[in-house]
Amino acid sequence: MLSNRLPTWQGARLLGSRPDFWSNWTALIALAVLCLVFGIGASHFLSAGNVEDVLTESAVLVILAVGQSFVILTAGIDLSEVAILTLGAVLLGEVVTHAGGLGIGFACLAAVAGGAAMGLLNGLTIAKVRITDFIVTLGALGVASGLALVLTSGTPTQITSNFLLRLSTGSVGPIGYPVLVAVAVVIAGHWTLFHTRFGAHVLATGGDREAARAMGVRIDRVRIAVYLISGILAGLTAVLYTARIGAAEPAPDTTLLLDAIAATVLGGVSLFGGRGTILGPAVGAVLLTALANGLTLMAVSQFYEPLVVGLVVVGAAGLMRYQRG
Amino acid sequence: MSLRARTLGIAAMGTALALLAAACGTSSPSTTSTSTGVTSSTKPSSLSIGFILKPVSNPYFAAMNQGAQAEAAKLGVPLTVDAASNLADAAGQANALSALVAHGYSCYIANPVDSTNLVQPLLQARSQHKPIVNVDLPISTSAAQAAGLQLATYIGTDNVAAGKLMATQLASMLPSGSQVAIIGGLASDPTSQARIKGFNEGAAGRLDIVQTVAGNWDRATALADATSIMETHPNLKAFFVANGDMALGVQRAIGTVGKQGKVDTTAIIGDTAVLQEVKAGTMAAVVEQFPYTIGALGVEACTAAAQGKHLPASVATPAEVVTQSNASQALAAFPKPFQSFSDPFTSLLGH
Numbered sequence: 214m215l216s217n218r219l220p221t222w223q224g225a226r227l228l229g230s231r232p233d234f235w236s237n238w239t240a241l242i243a244l245a246v247l248c249l250v251f252g253i254g255a256s257h258f259l260s261a262g263n264v265e266d267v268l269t270e271s272a273v274l275v276i277l278a279v280g281q282s283f284v285i286l287t288a289g290i291d292l293s294e295v296a297i298l299t300l301g302a303v304l305l306g307e308v309v310t311h312a313g314g315l316g317i318g319f320a321c322l323a324a325v326a327g328g329a330a331m332g333l334l335n336g337l338t339i340a341k342v343r344i345t346d347f348i349v350t351l352g353a354l355g356v357a358s359g360l361a362l363v364l365t366s367g368t369p370t371q372i373t374s375n376f377l378l379r380l381s382t383g384s385v386g387p388i389g390y391p392v393l394v395a396v397a398v399v400i401a402g403h404w405t406l407f408h409t410r411f412g413a414h415v416l417a418t419g420g421d422r423e424a425a426r427a428m429g430v431r432i433d434r435v436r437i438a439v440y441l442i443s444g445i446l447a448g449l450t451a452v453l454y455t456a457r458i459g460a461a462e463p464a465p466d467t468t469l470l471l472d473a474i475a476a477t478v479l480g481g482v483s484l485f486g487g488r489g490t491i492l493g494p495a496v497g498a499v500l501l502t503a504l505a506n507g508l509t510l511m512a513v514s515q516f517y518e519p520l521v522v523g524l525v526v527v528g529a530a531g532l533m534r535y536q537r538g
Numbered sequence: 539m540s541l542r543a544r545t546l547g548i549a550a551m552g553t554a555l556a557l558l559a560a561a562c563g564t565s566s567p568s569t570t571s572t573s574t575g576v577t578s579s580t581k582p583s584s585l586s587i588g589f590i591l592k593p594v595s596n597p598y599f600a601a602m603n604q605g606a607q608a609e610a611a612k613l614g615v616p617l618t619v620d621a622a623s624n625l626a627d628a629a630g631q632a633n634a635l636s637a638l639v640a641h642g643y644s645c646y647i648a649n650p651v652d653s654t655n656l657v658q659p660l661l662q663a664r665s666q667h668k669p670i671v672n673v674d675l676p677i678s679t680s681a682a683q684a685a686g687l688q689l690a691t692y693i694g695t696d697n698v699a700a701g702k703l704m705a706t707q708l709a710s711m712l713p714s715g716s717q718v719a720i721i722g723g724l725a726s727d728p729t730s731q732a733r734i735k736g737f738n739e740g741a742a743g744r745l746d747i748v749q750t751v752a753g754n755w756d757r758a759t760a761l762a763d764a765t766s767i768m769e770t771h772p773n774l775k776a777f778f779v780a781n782g783d784m785a786l787g788v789q790r791a792i793g794t795v796g797k798q799g800k801v802d803t804t805a806i807i808g809d810t811a812v813l814q815e816v817k818a819g820t821m822a823a824v825v826e827q828f829p830y831t832i833g834a835l836g837v838e839a840c841t842a843a844a845q846g847k848h849l850p851a852s853v854a855t856p857a858e859v860v861t862q863s864n865a866s867q868a869l870a871a872f873p874k875p876f877q878s879f880s881d882p883f884t885s886l887l888g889h
Contacts, residue, residue: 509766518752
């Protein structure tokens with residue numbers, strides 16, 4: 214009988230009391246420290262306008278981190294996530310360019326469907342053909358970015374759509390639509406992970422696969438599902454990303470992939486699976502975005518910026534370790 | 539099973555392959571070839587060209603590829619193109635060129651990701667007496683001399699001059715001492731560095747450069763950077779952006795914060811989307827370089843060299859300032875130059 218609570222097979226990995234609690238708070242504490250430092254160093258950092266900017270900018274990364282979290286919680290990894298985003302954006306652009314009559318809604322659907330198809334393909338290859346996830350998603354990274362290049366011949370497609378413009382710039386009160394979408398994804402992800410049987414199966418699959426199998430969890434289905442989730446969310450971010458920059462770009466931004474994985478791990482998700490949350494990675498994504506924003510506001514030299522980002526990321530991870538005692 | 543073990547495994551595999559590639563590179567024969575001989579083919583149909591390019595996911599190199607393909611089709615010369623997978627893929631690009639050389643072509647066009655990474659594989663090509671045309675990013679003269687590598691010609695554009703041109707244009711459009719921010723490409727990229735260097739030189743004493751950031755050739759990054767910069771510098775008058783793609787992201791940022799008409803955007807290189815913005819008056823100016831033409835000239839030069847013709851040592855492709863007044867002209871001629879440009883290879887090819 215599987216409980217909806219945190220599964221007990223997590224216990225095997227836990228040392229000390231409630232490390233989840235501390236690792237969840239790590240990203241938040243690091244974010245608070247960062248806000249303090251930047252708040253003092255750059256007068257505009259905590260202004261309402263800039264906070265809105267940071268939240269809007271982080272929406273895409275937050276959603277990618279949620280997708281990545283589901284995969285990593287099963288002890289997998291999705292290296293193709295951002296390439297799927299790129300492919301989704303290109304599909305959106307192609308529909309708008311060549312089949313504009315079908316409407317922008319259909320174009321957005323194409324992006325999400327493309328993402329879902331790639332995710333499903335990843336999951337099936339990993340679970341059924343039994344090729345290791347690292348290789349499958351690395352291959353999918355190549356396939357998705359290659360398809361994006363083939364479809365566009367390497368040139369970005371400009372997309373002018375009132376719907377997308379409203380999506381990227383509109384807001385409810387001070388909260389922009391992209392932020393609302395990200396918040397909805399985080400809530401749905403949190404609910405799925407901790408309040409459904411599927412969520413418990415995800416944690417079980419990552420925690421101890423053999424034990425979970427013995428308990429009757431259908432491991433293959435769970436693994437296919439998490440890559441599908443990651444693909445669908447990548448397709449969704451393709452819509453937000455395209456709306457934000459007003460074009461479908463054929464080149465994947467690989468730093469975004471590394472940021473999504475970093476946000477997930479900073480958010481307390483164990484790379485070995487079975488342990489973690491959804492809120493943590495979401496805060497981790499905001500942290501990384503705020504870091505880039507603050508460094509620009511403080512006019513840190515472009516040559517020093519990667520250095521500082523690297524040190525802060527490792528420092529934040531160190532904080533997590535220290536707190537765990 | 540663990541991620542760490544897998545990562546280590548892959549890293550080890552990568553290292554082994556890199557070492558292997560390096561070993562193959564250094565074992566190439568005859569590194570001091572001084573021959574100027576070329577293959578004696580005269581019929582274009584017996585010629586073939588190998589073109590090693592920078593990543594085609596970048597619109598600039600995509601345009602270069604298109605220019606080369608169009609020219610090759612026109613001349614009836616088979617063209618094989620291979621490219622680096624990203625702007626930092628120095629070893630991968632060298633390996634790709636080695637494969638091209640192993641296959642064997644009558645002539646090679648090389649646009650390296652850095653000034654030295656292709657020297658070794660190009661030496662293999664020279665040892666087979668095949669001419670080499672260097673386009674866009676110049677191969678280091680000292681490295682080439684040290685290795686005994688001879689190049690048939692260099693075709694490209696001066697990015698420092700382009701940056702300076704843009705600064706001069708912008709200074710004429712703004713009050714003296716106006717605040718300007720620079721959004722570059724990758725901090726380590728030589729093309730971005732050259733454009734920024736030129737802009738700084740041209741702006742000295744005329745414009746106030748308040749900040750320089752790296753936009754990583756990425757539209758979303760440039761958008762975020764521009765938003766932050768406008769937050770910090772409310773009196774900012776203009777952005778200088780290292781390429782048109784990022785400039786469109788900056789335009790987006792200006793629109794979002796409601797500073798249209800208050801903050802100008804200028805850039806080096808832009809596709810038709812950028813030219814449309816200039817024509818509409820929403821973007822102040824763009825300095826156009828002509829990657830399409832560079833690609834086409836590369837194929838012409840390679841064909842002429844393989845036929846044994848003597849080439850000029852270097853050919854500078856034009857850089858032209860486009861403002862609202864001549865944007866229509868530029869759009870009509872795109873992707874070719876709109877001012878007169880004499881092609882030095884036309885006469886060599888006898889048409």
